[in-house]
Amino acid sequence: MKLIITGGAGFIGSNLVRHLISATDHSVVNLDKLTYAGNLDSLVDVATSPRYRFVQADIADAAVVREVLEETQPDAVIHLAAESHVDRSIDGPAPFIQTNVVGTFNLLDASQRYLDGLSPPRRRGFRFVHVSTDEVYGSLGRTGTFNETSAYDPHSPYSATKAASDHLARSWHSTYGLPVIVTNCSNNYGPYQFPEKLLPLMIIKCLNEEALPVYGTGENVRDWLHVQDHVAALMTVLEKGTPGETYNIGGRSEQRNLDLVRMLCQIMDEMHPRSQDERYSDLITFVADRPGHDLRYSVDTTKIETELGWTPKHDLDSGLRATVRWYLEHRDWWQRILDGSYQLQRLGEAKR
Numbered sequence: 001m002k003l004i005i006t007g008g009a010g011f012i013g014s015n016l017v018r019h020l021i022s023a024t025d026h027s028v029v030n031l032d033k034l035t036y037a038g039n040l041d042s043l044v045d046v047a048t049s050p051r052y053r054f055v056q057a058d059i060a061d062a063a064v065v066r067e068v069l070e071e072t073q074p075d076a077v078i079h080l081a082a083e084s085h086v087d088r089s090i091d092g093p094a095p096f097i098q099t100n101v102v103g104t105f106n107l108l109d110a111s112q113r114y115l116d117g118l119s120p121p122r123r124r125g126f127r128f129v130h131v132s133t134d135e136v137y138g139s140l141g142r143t144g145t146f147n148e149t150s151a152y153d154p155h156s157p158y159s160a161t162k163a164a165s166d167h168l169a170r171s172w173h174s175t176y177g178l179p180v181i182v183t184n185c186s187n188n189y190g191p192y193q194f195p196e197k198l199l200p201l202m203i204i205k206c207l208n209e210e211a212l213p214v215y216g217t218g219e220n221v222r223d224w225l226h227v228q229d230h231v232a233a234l235m236t237v238l239e240k241g242t243p244g245e246t247y248n249i250g251g252r253s254e255q256r257n258l259d260l261v262r263m264l265c266q267i268m269d270e271m272h273p274r275s276q277d278e279r280y281s282d283l284i285t286f287v288a289d290r291p292g293h294d295l296r297y298s299v300d301t302t303k304i305e306t307e308l309g310w311t312p313k314h315d316l317d318s319g320l321r322a323t324v325r326w327y328l329e330h331r332d333w334w335q336r337i338l339d340g341s342y343q344l345q346r347l348g349e350a351k352r
């Protein structure tokens, strides 16, 4: 299969591209703008493969997107390119509209035009996998869970633009027959995640012996999924999913933010101890909460588990240990980021 992966230089995209090149026979065109979050360092081990090609392009540029589709003649598009950080969406929503909404529209429109020119057997096989988030469903109380028919109720500019893109993607299936499959996944963690996100931020702050900023009282609950399990889920959806359907993806690993940070501190105490009698958890500091911070997300993953046979392989404890080990062993990767665009500063306080 020939695949276009958008956002293949980002966190999840680079893990997906690595899997496709190292563990399958598929060919990959990685279409990525290389924003602050895109990083070709994440792909050095697979970039020389003859089955891999990188195209630096903006999905908001309709002409370029059409050109890449015509040149590549893909069997599928897996769409991950997005502005992805909630805090940045609070400080500056404009690029979220441009990439997540306009960019997704361009990609759907170009894919439909491309599909119209394919022979019937190739048309039947074509897939457009739209990768989205559980944040589109909004916030839950202490109990309950969202399934694929739950109403959308996004609260941040990030989740609102992802919700808009999900609606567009579904409408391209029902209106034009584009074989779209939508996935909504919970929080990912693992190697190659940009250090603005909770877990890498905390690991690096631990190593720097800096305060560990927990928003509000740390009560907010998130479900955590190892990125390699997300990659496996996307492959399952690509191979076995039904066009027009939506699949929730999650790790069945809900944690309060404060408990997750404490778990991480304990692992750091074992793997990279501080000086005597000092514990990383002593560095935990409560800071002003994120405006509009959703209390709890939880997704019911019965559909993908029973209909497509996917289940997560990593449990949270071993997944976190592997992630900490990776950041300890790949200091060069994140140090180069910190030397450039981002220095672990607080974002998203709505001081616009």
Ligand SMILES: NC(=O)c1ccc[n+]([C@@H]2O[C@H](COP(=O)([O-])OP(=O)(O)OC[C@H]3O[C@@H](n4cnc5c(N)ncnc54)[C@H](O)[C@@H]3O)[C@@H](O)[C@H]2O)c1
Residues within 6 Å of the ligand: 006, 007, 008, 009, 010, 011, 012, 013, 031, 032, 033, 034, 035, 036, 037, 038, 039, 057, 058, 059, 060, 079, 080, 081, 082, 083, 084, 085, 098, 099, 103, 131, 132, 133, 134, 162, 184, 185, 186, 187, 188, 189, 194
């Ligand atoms: N990280 C998570 O926990 C999570 C959970 C569920 C869903 N998702 C979704 O998965 C996708 C990937 O998330 P991620 O965490 O890897 O994000 P990321 O921020 O690490 O990577 C995004 C990538 O998209 C590229 N990009 C941004 N704007 C672009 C544009 N206009 N044109 C082309 N490329 C552009 C960036 O350069 C970067 O390589 C996103 O759609 C996100 O909404 C993420």
